[in-house]
Amino acid sequence: MGVGEVFWLYVWLIIMANAGMALYGLIMRPNVLKKIACLTVLADTSFIVLALIGYRFKYPVSPYVMTSWAPDNATLTRFISESVDPLPPTLTITAVVINLSITILLVFLAIRLYEVYGTLDVKKIAMIKKELRGEQ
Amino acid sequence: MFPVLHLVMLAVVLGVSFITIYLMVQERDLLKMIVLSAAQSTFYAIALYILLVPDVVLAYIAVAVGIYTALLMFAVKKTERFEEA
Amino acid sequence: MTGLVAAVSILIVLFALAYGLVVLGISGPPAPAKLRLLGEKYLYYMINPATKYFTAESPEGVSAILWDYRGLDTLYETMVLFGAIIGAILVYREYLHSEPGKTGKIYGLSLIVRAVSKIIIWLTIIIAVAFGFTGQITPGGGFVGGAAFAVVPVLLALVYTLGYARRLGLTHRRALLLRATFLLLLVLVIITPLIAGGYVFQNQAKPGSSFSFPGRFIDSTPLGGSIFLLNLFELFAVAGAFTVAFILLGVIASLKEGD
Numbered sequence: 001m002g003v004g005e006v007f008w009l010y011v012w013l014i015i016m017a018n019a020g021m022a023l024y025g026l027i028m029r030p031n032v033l034k035k036i037a038c039l040t041v042l043a044d045t046s047f048i049v050l051a052l053i054g055y056r057f058k059y060p061v062s063p064y065v066m067t068s069w070a071p072d073n074a075t076l077t078r079f080i081s082e083s084v085d086p087l088p089p090t091l092t093i094t095a096v097v098i099n100l101s102i103t104i105l106l107v108f109l110a111i112r113l114y115e116v117y118g119t120l121d122v123k124k125i126a127m128i129k130k131e132l133r134g135e136q
Numbered sequence: 137m138f139p140v141l142h143l144v145m146l147a148v149v150l151g152v153s154f155i156t157i158y159l160m161v162q163e164r165d166l167l168k169m170i171v172l173s174a175a176q177s178t179f180y181a182i183a184l185y186i187l188l189v190p191d192v193v194l195a196y197i198a199v200a201v202g203i204y205t206a207l208l209m210f211a212v213k214k215t216e217r218f219e220e221a
Numbered sequence: 222m223t224g225l226v227a228a229v230s231i232l233i234v235l236f237a238l239a240y241g242l243v244v245l246g247i248s249g250p251p252a253p254a255k256l257r258l259l260g261e262k263y264l265y266y267m268i269n270p271a272t273k274y275f276t277a278e279s280p281e282g283v284s285a286i287l288w289d290y291r292g293l294d295t296l297y298e299t300m301v302l303f304g305a306i307i308g309a310i311l312v313y314r315e316y317l318h319s320e321p322g323k324t325g326k327i328y329g330l331s332l333i334v335r336a337v338s339k340i341i342i343w344l345t346i347i348i349a350v351a352f353g354f355t356g357q358i359t360p361g362g363g364f365v366g367g368a369a370f371a372v373v374p375v376l377l378a379l380v381y382t383l384g385y386a387r388r389l390g391l392t393h394r395r396a397l398l399l400r401a402t403f404l405l406l407l408v409l410v411i412i413t414p415l416i417a418g419g420y421v422f423q424n425q426a427k428p429g430s431s432f433s434f435p436g437r438f439i440d441s442t443p444l445g446g447s448i449f450l451l452n453l454f455e456l457f458a459v460a461g462a463f464t465v466a467f468i469l470l471g472v473i474a475s476l477k478e479g480d
Contacts, residue, residue: 012239019234027223027227066282069443080261086263090282097459
């Protein structure tokens with residue numbers, strides 16, 4: 001196993017650990033705001049994965065921005081041989097905005113939840129719901 | 137073999153981000169959790185910068201460090217600050 | 222019991238991740254020598270004077286894909302953001318008409334903070350608009366500029382209080398009007414080629430339709446045709462959406478204190 005494989009394995013293990021930690025917080029932690037924060041962390045980890053998919057482990061490597069405004073064929077060939085893939089970043093920007101709108105809506109709903117139940121702890125909310133059902 | 141300093145930086149930044157996420161999930165004070173979440177976003181932004189996606193870095197910095205933090209701060213101010221066990 | 226379920230689900234997700242990306246090699250080995258074919262084509266065509274029918278006249282790859290090659294995706298993404306804001310307003314509709322903090326008195330943070338924030342607010346506006354204007358040449362663009370713009374209402378609400386922001390004329394109705402206006406302009410830019418006899422979301426000339434947005438500025442700076450206009454309109458649309466969201470949050474937060 002060469003240095004490249006060890007590095008790739010390390011990066012991938014870190015990403016899996018981050019995703020697993022975010023999932024743990026999302027499922028096991030009772031507070032709704034912490035669940036929302038863990039959800040954003042999970043989404044951010046997926047952005048890192050997308051960036052890794054588009055990246056090229058070589059040198060020199062450049063971003064997808066053309067510096068020449070009237071490129072000829074030689075410039076284009078060199079640019080394509082150096083540049084990273086532009087498609088994953090595009091999907092990532094879409095994902096950032098969609099994730100942001102989801103988070104805004106979730107935070108508003110969480111505040112509404114607090115107004116109705118007086119707590120953001122999902123275990124307490126479940127108990128209150130059970131009591132309400134028992135009274136009826 | 138090519139220059140690998142940026143890849144070493146990537147490895148370090150990702151490792152530190154894991155520690156930050158661990159601390160964030162453990163934290164009971166939600167305000168501290170939000171600050172740790174912003175720190176984690178900063179490390180992720182550095183990683184994205186090393187991975188050469190400048191558009192995503194600009195959007196991500198503004199969204200994750202600015203808007204998420206403000207949004208969750210407002211929400212914590214409106215609701216409760218501490219998470220029970 | 223919950224712990225067991227959590228452990229099992231986390232393990233399943235992690236194994237799927239590991240299997241999908243390492244064993245099947247979706248991202249390939251650690252050193253892909255060649256680019257994927259689709260990405261290579263985008264990079265080849267995005268500013269290529271030799272291929273008249275495929276170029277987007279934008280030297281920035283992401284902007285070219287975002288607003289030209291895969292424009293419809295981005296349009297629907299904008300719609301999703303609009304829907305989220307409308308949903309948030311629907312949840313809190315009755316509070317928006319209660320008009321809290323109408324004293325108009327500045328009782329925010331200290332004078333030094335307010336003076337520094339004034340400079341930072343203007344700088345943020347300049348940077349955000351610059352992102353929108355140069356999105357087709359350098360990294361940046363509509364979403365980035367709009368997200369940077371959203372820092373302004375947050376700073377206004379935190380440092381100057383919401384009442385002062387309202388006295389400046391920053392109301393949720395105006396922000397929503399800004400959002401709707403620029404979304405309409407966006408749609409107008411999208412259907413202009415259709416009116417001129419071309420295709421929807423057409424940027425440069427295509428076979429069967431010679432309509433083309435101006436690809437270059439006077440001094441041959443790339444304009445990206447419709448990409449420039451769409452970036453600019455998207456900037457103000459996104460800024461309006463976030464301003465509505467933060468005004469709403471500020472109203473809710475101040476109501477809690479007043480009660």
